Amino acid sequence: MGHVRKYLPHLVLALGAIPMLLPFYWMFLTSIRSPSEIFDVSLWPIPRQFDAVQNYSRAASQVPMLRFMLNGVIVCGGILIVQVLTAVPAAYALAKLRFPARRLMMTLIIAALCVPMQALALPLFVGLAKANLLNTYFAMMAPFFLSVFAIFLFHQSFRSYPEEVIEAARMDGFSEMEICWRLVLRGSLPSLAAFAVFSLVAHWNDLYWPMIVVTDTNLAPPPLGMLFFADVESGANYGALMAGAAIITAPMVICFLFARRHFIAGITMTGVK
Amino acid sequence: MQPQSLELQGIEKSFGADNVLKSIDLAIRPGEFLSLVGMSGCGKSTLLRIIAGLETPDRGTVSIGNRQVTDVDPSERNLAMVFQSYALYPHMTVRENIATPLRMRRLSFTARLPLIGRMIASADTLRDIATSVEEAAETLQIGHLLDRKPAQLSGGQRQRVALARALVRQPAAFLMDEPLSNLDAKLRAHMREELTGLHRRLGATFIYVTHDQIEAMTMSDRIALMSEGGIEQLGTPDELYQRPASLTVARFIGTPTINLLPVEIGMSGRISAFGQEFGLEAAAQAAGPATLGIRAEDLRPAADGLAVRVLRSETYGADRFVTCALVQDQSVRVVMRQHAGESLPSEADGLLRLGFAEQRAHLFGADGRRCDVSARARVAA
Numbered sequence: 102m103g104h105v106r107k108y109l110p111h112l113v114l115a116l117g118a119i120p121m122l123l124p125f126y127w128m129f130l131t132s133i134r135s136p137s138e139i140f141d142v143s144l145w146p147i148p149r150q151f152d153a154v155q156n157y158s159r160a161a162s163q164v165p166m167l168r169f170m171l172n173g174v175i176v177c178g179g180i181l182i183v184q185v186l187t188a189v190p191a192a193y194a195l196a197k198l199r200f201p202a203r204r205l206m207m208t209l210i211i212a213a214l215c216v217p218m219q220a221l222a223l224p225l226f227v228g229l230a231k232a233n234l235l236n237t238y239f240a241m242m243a244p245f246f247l248s249v250f251a252i253f254l255f256h257q258s259f260r261s262y263p264e265e266v267i268e269a270a271r272m273d274g275f276s277e278m279e280i281c282w283r284l285v286l287r288g289s290l291p292s293l294a295a296f297a298v299f300s301l302v303a304h305w306n307d308l309y310w311p312m313i314v315v316t317d318t319n320l321a322p323p324p325l326g327m328l329f330f331a332d333v334e335s336g337a338n339y340g341a342l343m344a345g346a347a348i349i350t351a352p353m354v355i356c357f358l359f360a361r362r363h364f365i366a367g368i369t370m371t372g373v374k
Numbered sequence: 375m376q377p378q379s380l381e382l383q384g385i386e387k388s389f390g391a392d393n394v395l396k397s398i399d400l401a402i403r404p405g406e407f408l409s410l411v412g413m414s415g416c417g418k419s420t421l422l423r424i425i426a427g428l429e430t431p432d433r434g435t436v437s438i439g440n441r442q443v444t445d446v447d448p449s450e451r452n453l454a455m456v457f458q459s460y461a462l463y464p465h466m467t468v469r470e471n472i473a474t475p476l477r478m479r480r481l482s483f484t485a486r487l488p489l490i491g492r493m494i495a496s497a498d499t500l501r502d503i504a505t506s507v508e509e510a511a512e513t514l515q516i517g518h519l520l521d522r523k524p525a526q527l528s529g530g531q532r533q534r535v536a537l538a539r540a541l542v543r544q545p546a547a548f549l550m551d552e553p554l555s556n557l558d559a560k561l562r563a564h565m566r567e568e569l570t571g572l573h574r575r576l577g578a579t580f581i582y583v584t585h586d587q588i589e590a591m592t593m594s595d596r597i598a599l600m601s602e603g604g605i606e607q608l609g610t611p612d613e614l615y616q617r618p619a620s621l622t623v624a625r626f627i628g629t630p631t632i633n634l635l636p637v638e639i640g641m642s643g644r645i646s647a648f649g650q651e652f653g654l655e656a657a658a659q660a661a662g663p664a665t666l667g668i669r670a671e672d673l674r675p676a677a678d679g680l681a682v683r684v685l686r687s688e689t690y691g692a693d694r695f696v697t698c699a700l701v702q703d704q705s706v707r708v709v710m711r712q713h714a715g716e717s718l719p720s721e722a723d724g725l726l727r728l729g730f731a732e733q734r735a736h737l738f739g740a741d742g743r744r745c746d747v748s749a750r751a752r753v754a755a
Contacts, residue, residue, distance in 0.1 A: 265461035268428050274449035274478035287465050 125350070132156050132343035139339045152340055159338070160330075160345035168319065169326030170349070176241045176311075176322050177304045181297060183246040188296075192255030193281040197267060207256075213249040218310070226313055240314040241322070245304065251296050258292035259285050294363030302353050323349035377405035377579045378439045378546035380425065385434035387420055394420050396603040398434070402547075407573050407580040409590035412600035412626070419551055421600070422583045426549050427451050438546050449478070454540035455549040458556060460532040462524040468535050469520040472510055475543040476503045510542040513572075530561050537572070547579035554589065566593055587627050591615070599623050621742040624667045630695060632736075633673065633708040635666040635680075645737065645747070648702040650680065653732050653749055660745050667736040670695065670711035675718070676729025682708065684724045689714050698726060 130146065131139055133153035160166060194200070195207055221244065229240045262285050270280050286293065308324040315321060318329055327345050357364065380402040387395040394417045402408050410418040423429040425436055427448035435444045443451050454475070462471050477486055480503065485495035511517045514534040524532055533553065540548055553569075554562045570593050573580050584590055590597045591611045599606045599614060599622070607619040618624035624632045637647045639661045645654040647666065656664070682698035685707070694714045700706040710728060712718075718726070732749035739745045 263459060263461065265457040265459045266463060268426075268448075269455065269457060269461040270463070271428065272426060272448045272453065272455050273475045284463065284465075 128343045128346055128350070131339055132341075132347045134340055136338065136340055153344075156338075156340040156344040157348070159341040160348060163341070164326060164330045164345070165318075166326070166345065166348060169321055169323045170352070172238075172320055172326075173305050173322040173349070173352075175238055177301050179238065179242045180245045180304050181300050183242070184248040184251050184300060185293070185296075187246065188248055188251035188255055189286055190278070190281055192252045192259050193277075193285055195252070196256045196259035197262070197264070197285070198277075210249045210252055210256075214253060218244070222310070222313060229314060235314050236317045236320060238320065241311050241320070244310065245300075248300070251300070254292055254296050255286075255289065258289040262288050291363045291366035294360045295366075298357055298360050298364050301356060305349075305353055377577055379404045380547055380579065380581070381435075381437040382421075382425070383435045383437075385421065385424060385431045385436070387417075387424065387429065387431050394603055395424075395431070398603075398605060400598060400605065400608070402579060402581060405577050405579055407570070407582065407593060407595045409582045409584060409594040409597045410600055411584055411587060411590040411597055412606075414585055416600040417603045418583045418585075418600045422455075422549055422551055422581060425581065426453055426455050452543070452546045453549055454543055454545035454547075455551065456533075456536045456540050456553045458552045460524075460536040460553075460556075462532060462535055462539070464524055467521050467523055468511075468516065468527070469507055471524065471535055472507045472520075472539045472542050473503050475539060476506060479543065506542050507538075510538040513541065513575075514538045529557050530565065533557065533565060541572075541576065545578070547581060550580065550582045552584055553582075555584075555586070562589075569593060588629065591627065599626060601626075617744070618667070618736060619744050621665060621667070621738040624736055624738070628669060630670050630709045630711070632667045632669055635668070635700075635706065635708075636703075637664050637666045637737075638662075639664050647680065648700070652735075654735060654737070654747050655749075656737055656745050656747050660739055663740055664745065665738045665742075667738060668708075668730045669734065670709045672730045672734040673708065673710035673728050674712075674730065676727055679727040679729030682726050682728055684718070684726055687718070698728070701725070 126144070130144070130148075133151060133156065134141075134148040135150040135152040138148055138150065195203060195210075225244050226235075229235055229243070234240045234243075266284065267280055270284055275284070305322070306324060307322070308328065311320075311322050311325045312328070315325060318326070321329060327342070327349065330345055331342055380400075382398055382400040385395055385398040386393075398417075398421060400421075410421060412418050420429060424431050427436075427443070427446060427450075431444065435442055437443060438451060438453070462468075463474065466474065480499050481491070481495050485491045487494075507520075508517070511520055514537055516531065516534045516538060519527060519531060519535070524535065527535065536553070550569075554565050557565060566589060569580075569582075573593075582590075582593065591614075594611060596608060596610055597614055598608045601622045607614055607623045609617075614623055614627050618627060618632075621634075625634075635647050637645050639645055639656050641661050643655045643657060643660070645652055645656055645664070645666065652666075654666075681701040683701055685697045685699055687694060687696045692714055694712055694716075696710045696712065696718065698708050698710065700708070708728065732747075735747060737745045737747040
């Protein structure tokens with residue numbers, strides 16, 4: 102009885118994990134199979150003909166995969182840095198300072214959370230086009246510089262930072278910016294890790310926006326690059342396509358595994374003192 | 375650093391419609407241990423925060439020494455504050471916590487930056503800071519805890535670290551906001567003693583906020599008893615106990631709580647309760663209902679006193695507290711304090727007559743202020 106109680110949740114979670122992981126497993130399987138096996142429904146991990154080397158080398162050589170990855174790093178890194186630089190002071194002010202219209206601002210932020218990216222795509226595109234900024238890194242990054250989600254997440258986490266420590270810091274001579282970055286953010290590192298994972302994953306995998314503002318292959322981040330790749334091949338070589346997909350997924354998986362502990366602490370601790 | 379005087383003039387503060395402080399004037403002498411005491415919500419913490427500069431008064435001025443600091447930043451006032459929750463920096467070690475006030479004052483912004491700061495800061499200054507930290511830690515006997523993080527310390531140890539962080543900067547005055555209220559009773563009594571010891575040793579000005587009248591009575595040179603945003607009475611612990619200026623003060627100070635009798639002041643100034651006269655006389659213009667306050671230790675069994683029924687008697691080693699209800703009005707309870715050795719001359723059904731020394735009674739008029747009272751020459755029966 103006790104054993105059932107102990108292992109039942111794990112069993113349920115494991116069952117839930119299967120449909121989540123299956124596409125990744127399929128991707129990986131396809132990337133090491135030969136073209137003749139691609140449409141097999143078998144999930145057996147060992148292919149009859151091991152074509153991994155061909156598929157991966159093809160994915161790496163046919164398109165500038167490294168270039169795509171570098172573009173991805175520049176865009177994601179740029180977005181993340183500006184998001185943190187702007188969201189942390191904003192969240193600190195909203196969580197810990199008293200000023201008029203604070204509640205209104207908070208309401209606006211929650212309202213802004215509900216606006217989907219797609220609704221803003223057209224005006225942003227027109228604006229960037231008029232400013233002659235299409236086909237630049239800036240065009241890919243700019244719409245995401247101010248993240249209301251980041252403000253909201255940091256606000257929730259900063260709110261629980263003890264007021265008296267901030268007051269002690271004011272008496273010791275910390276400036277508000279030093280309090281914000283050196284004390285309050287320092288106490289919310291798990292939230293920072295959680296947000297970094299959210300942001301990096303979202304923008305690394307984003308196809309929608311880069312497809313709108315970038316037509317130059319040299320600027321394409323990985324998913325858009327993959328799309329070009331698929332077009333070039335007209336969808337014939339699934340093995341190589343999946344090998345490419347596996348290559349661009351890997352950095353995110355590695356990034357998550359590194360930040361995993363902080364990430365989980367970051368999304369569970371909000372509100373806990 | 376010489377101990378500094380502090381002066382508050384006409385301090386007013388409202389939060390919205392809530393009038394928290396109503397024109398406070400208070401002069402604190404250099405080197406004095408002054409307690410701000412009162413019920414929660416009386417404005418004592420707000421007043422302390424105004425002195426600290428964490429709150430801005432709507433009106434009035436704050437001066438430290440001879441310098442007006444009303445609009446000066448908290449860090450420029452050279453005050454140290456010990457918070458109720460100790461407010462240690464959670465990610466720093468004890469050593470870094472204590473060093474922080476000095477680093478913030480003596481090092482430039484760049485020299486305070488992590489990593490590169492160490493290369494910029496002058497070695498002499500860093501050595502000075504390290505020495506001061508060691509000394510402060512020594513004073514509070516926390517030298518062995520310097521490399522721990524606050525989370526690894528007990529409540530009492532955190533308290534000491536907070537004190538060390540306060541005294542390392544040699545402030546013009548120490549501000550303490552209920553620093554002992556998170557400690558258990560035994561440790562609290564011990565820290566009370568240490569705080570008074572520290573005050574004597576440093577000779578610094580202490581302003582101490584508490585809701586605990588025992589802390590205020592045992593530690594302070596003077597007490598400012600606050601109520602509803604004003605100072606009810608300012609005086610030594612003895613003055614507050616012996617000559618409470620109002621009913622509020624009388625009720626707040628002293629354990630057990632002072633006994634209060636509803637009395638009537640006659641046209642001639644004679645004071646009576648339930649038709650029974652005492653040998654007491656007030657000014658005739660005070661005529662009307664009033665309250666007579668008598669401390670538990672001033673009540674004595676007396677043949678011509680008020681009739682009471684004994685409800686219970688509790689012995690605390692040397693003392694005994696006898697709780698009684700008035701025979702004329704059961705809702706009025708009084709507590710008499712006597713030596714445990716004394717016997718209680720009680721009549722068969724628990725009835726007792728209690729009297730008191732006239733000069734030890736406190737009379738409060740209908741407005742709650744203290745009234746003069748004199749013992750009336752006894753007329754021979």
